[in-house]
Amino acid sequence: MKKGQLPLRTAGLQSDYRSDRCDIVEDFYLPALAASMSYDRAVGYFTASVLSVLGQGLDEFAARGGRIRIVASPQLRHEDVEQIRGGYALRTVLEKAALRDLREACEDPRAASGLGKLGLMVADGLLDLKLAYVAAAGRIGMYHEKIGIFRDERDLVAFKGSANETLPGLVGNFESIEVFRSWHIEDGQRAQRIRRDFDDLWSDRTPLLRVIPFTAAMKLLTEEYAQRTGNQAHLEPLPIDGTTMVLPRPDTDGMLVIPEELDVRDYQKQAVQSWFDNGFRGILRMATGTGKTLTALSAAAQLSKGLRRKQAQAALLTVVVVPFQHLVDQWSTDIERFGMTPIRAYESTDSWYGKAASLLDALALGTSRGGVLVTTNATFSGDPFQSILRRHRGHFLLIADEVHNLGAKRLRERLPDSATYRLGLSATPERWFDDRGTEALQDYFGKVVFEMGIGDAIGAGALCRYTYTPVVVELDGEETELYGEVTEKIAKMLAVQEFSEDGDDDSPLGMLLRKRANILGHARAKLPALRDQMMKRRSEWFQLLYCAEGRHPLADGEYGDPHEPSQLQQAVRLAGENLRMASASYTSETPREKRRELLRRFSSGDDLQVLLSMRCLDEGVDVPAARTAYLLASSSNPRQFIQRRGRVLRRAPGKEYADIVDFIVIPPEQTSELHRETERRLVARELARVTEFARLAENEADTLDILRPLRLRFGLLDT
Template identity: 50%
Template sequence: MTTHPNGLRALSLATSYRSNRQDVVKDFYLPTFSVATSYSRAVGYFTSTSLALFARGLDTFTERGGNIRLIASPHLTEDDIVDIERGYDIRAVLTRATERELDADVPDTVLDGLGRVGRLIAEGRLDIKLAFVEKANRVGIYHEKFGVFRDAVGDLVAFTGSSNETLGGLAANFESIAVFRSWVDGDTVRALEYVRDFEDLWANQTPTLQVEDFPDITRDRLIKLGQERDTPLSAHDDALIPTPAVVNEVTSLAIPDWLTVRGYQRQAVEAWLGQRGCGILKMATGTGKTKTAMIAAAQIANLQRQREEPLIVLIIAPQKHLVDQWITEVEGFGVRPIAVYESSQKWVPLVEEQLSQARLGQRPVVAMVATNMSFAGEKFQSILARISQPLMVIADEAHNLGSAAYRSSLPSNATYRLALSATPERWFDDDGTDALINYFGPIAFELGLGEAITMGALCRYNYQPRLVELNDVETQLYADLTTQIAKCVAAGESVNDADPNSQLGYLLRQRAGVLGHAEGKLAALRMDLNARGHSWFQLVYCAEGTRPAPQGDPRGPNQLRDVMHLVGNQLGLAAHSYISDTPRADRKNLLRRFSSGDDLRVLVAIRCLDEGVDIPDARTGYLLASSSNPRQFIQRRGRLLRRAEGKDRAEILDYLAIPPADAPMNFDIERNLLTRELERANEFAKLSENYEATLDALRPLKERYQLMHL
């Protein structure tokens, strides 16, 4: 074979490159690009920033007729993966994933690079395909990293190693690659193996891998961007080394420019830092605890960066939809976190890889967001125990972690500890509350609901208590339960400290069920909904389960179904249920439709809107469920008081079921039980805009049971 004087053989290439010995970009990539005519690359990630790098330093290469084929792994969210596994159209999911990358907020330098990519595609110089693992109906991430350069006379240079075509992989990280030259004895077979592997990938003939063409919609957007941003590359852009303006997906956490830090958020972070990075933020629902925690994490990340140490951030949230919300928040601060839930096959490799990079100084921040269940699982606990770098634990709705099942799983090796909760005190569980304080530290900052409303962090509200009498059947069942409760109290048990698993605990739940499912609430709800049928952004909280019935009778109707029938069929209002069985993807769609203000008027929920769901547009809430648990009614009120554009006030309608005045009852027991109901109503009333009106509405009941002091 004739050696081309300007071909690959003319280069003095090493057998390997490592960041401590050479500059991988200058010493390997630039020389090979300067003489090659084709470049085939299989690489781990497709992102807007990594794709933009392909536009840099390629002018001479493409002017010689050089062509690039790229196979990359799309960034699939958990929802994308679930959709593929459920059989949704793969092309539609990939289009959604790639469009999401192009919709990301990136600087002009990246847009210029993407425009150059679009021109390369339009000229036929760049072709892209997307790959992911598909095995046993499960979807995984394609992590392979290798490439092949070819010159005009057919010589090959194949390479494989740790680097991705990203800013971190090419310029910032500590990387190494092995090189195989087709004209060197001992290298030829390996070089040809990589050529064959790539061709098999390109033809989608690799077992367990699915390789798809780049989505047409995204391809057309890139070509259009190339037409709109016909910006010539400046002289310093003739190198593959990216400029600092390109965003690195693994840079440290930082407060984004678009975020205005509120004064009380700054005070909260300073107070927490004043406790050496440990403590609890007791902040009213809706005041921005999530962003406050991320501001704190950004401050710690900056401190660790100054110390030239990485930071491992672990965020623990009770439910999957809250994990998804946290992921969006963390991405807004500059780092893409790993979702730790569902199949460990999805997240364990990513967690292990990023923790390894952190140990080697290649990654300044590793962020993980886990559900309580996955966090406490054996696999994740094993990983946590091996972390030796500075670890920051952020616990969302931290009161949940005070249970005996979870508190023993909290990592003892955490340097920084931050708990978030509007109600960190666990209801009737002093041991759990003490355990939380012992682990996270004392309350560092507190922002109550009244103060939050006064300062404008939450909106003002009106409170309308609705007193609903039990019917004859409900009254009899209620009286029977009250009699049994009285016997337990006479035997020395306490209503206020009842064990949930005791007979008294069961009786109290049954009594609460009678009140929560009282049939008269539906009639009252009908009147209130009729009066507000023109309004948008309405929430109905239903009681759990079915209506209790006398012993031996079948259990009564389900309130959720009754309300849906009332709202949707009888009143003709656009409504949808939002319950624990609602799939995550459907939940997001429902919240989007609800917030649009022109689709769903009413969401009907049970408990899954209690914690953490961000639904600021909600303006009217109907509380059918009778909960005396402070956490539940505080969370539900908080859902309605979040600020939103065009929202200056919320309205809460609270349906309180009571026995008729002439019902035969044990006065002392009934008075004790109703005290808890009225304490909730009084808590709602005292901060409302119409406090005097609520006092008038509740006065007859208070007078009957001699509770005017409440």
């Protein structure tokens, strides 16, 4: 509380005020303003003249840093409505109408001091104004509610009634208001409810309403008014904010359309037909590199076309959800090929929220026949994006790329019931150690309606053929002991089911599984073996190297070396300094622009010879030029190794074969009987991946011969 400022509780505020019994300005507004640090007001109309009525009380309020937030509705005229119907951007029309209201106020002498106060408060950041309107059922309507909240540091006073925030509303008309004081038991709940209603309104979370910022446009007017009153300059029309999104005009299709130059393969047509036949729901299990994105967009285009046949004005909202930001950009590029510019929803909410809300308004009003939002899993699950989805009442297609990610509990709970049409994409839709998450995905998206594995894709010419080289390395003694300890903990947890039902990475089971995988991925014997393999291919280009994430599990132990370089750091040094091969790392910390530059350099074939990464190249990154892949991170998770194989099998000009070098981890020869079964299971898991890779390789027989001694040694001839 500022020095000399009395609290709201001592302002003598009553429970109601009416024009025949009191002066509402003198008896309510000014005492409340004198005791407040903030004033929130939501009304049908607002004009600057009201600020002059509040006079000295407002000056004192502003002097002590009091803040005002106003939500009002501009007065729309016939020509405004016609412009909206004609397809002009709603925000543009509303801003013009609100500016017109304020301009007309400039001509009223009584508004002069009010506009001056308005300009000063805007300039000092003490006053914000937003515009509200009804946007539902294909119509635009006035926001006509009248509520207000005064607050000090402890309490609040909420009120509602007939008065607008205009000069006649406070002075000339017959008005009444009801007042609710938070410190009165009978008023407290109503006061808090009105406060919540205003906060939702201000944050644009109120169903049926749109609320858009207006302060920036208003600031231009107040500055111009100040100049005009100083030098009598002529009042010219103000420009509208150039960032406003202009909605498609009704003479454009606003539909996804399959581009004429696109050669849709027969298996992609079959996948789309299978999805149609299953009621426009289902999951496409398609190998990495077989064109899942183009298949999904073809399905969306055909759906939009079918809806339009049934109903000429049918509009389809398509929402694409992907794991990472770079995939938003990749999908957006492909969507533009299909004739639409999508809204990219990631990073700052301010960068996309207004555009998305305007798109939904256009769909509701029929001024746009379609639209596409592309977003990340993180943004999709956030409250702002969810509020956008809740507004939409029309046709809605949800496409989930790498759909297995949405089976995580925090994400599947956000999947919208309002999506009539649902399409999931993944080479491996099943979730690893998470039956419940897998089941939830199938319940929401539907069953797998089409499958195309890597073998089928190679046979169809969608992926290239490959050779496979397994390289066997041993754990050292410390690594073997730690692996056994972690495996025993996992076995006990599985036996008594003491783990998260979702199998997420942060669950107790998930953390143990990740630690065990890290032991294998960081096995110290891999680096010398990698050097030998890279020496054989030292003159070759287009080489990808997948490293294990983080640090060696033993580096942080009691006797570990906290300064031990990560596997990625060691591999970068090996390739660049020791072997003199042009190389660079590509990680989650690499800025997006630099990532694009690295991929461009790598694909050129004469600049960057080796690209080293961890997980960033797993899902969705297009590197078709890659011809060799070193898999240092030997995960037993099928999703990871299938995706990594798919990365290097993509077709590219002049590319006939790919070469996969896989590092297989086994225990040392001399081990104790205590850990014998643990070691046998370790090798069995490694061989499961090797068998899958070898099965489709050009050199399958040679690969199986290399591994036969291991099968004999660990009694795994039948696996």
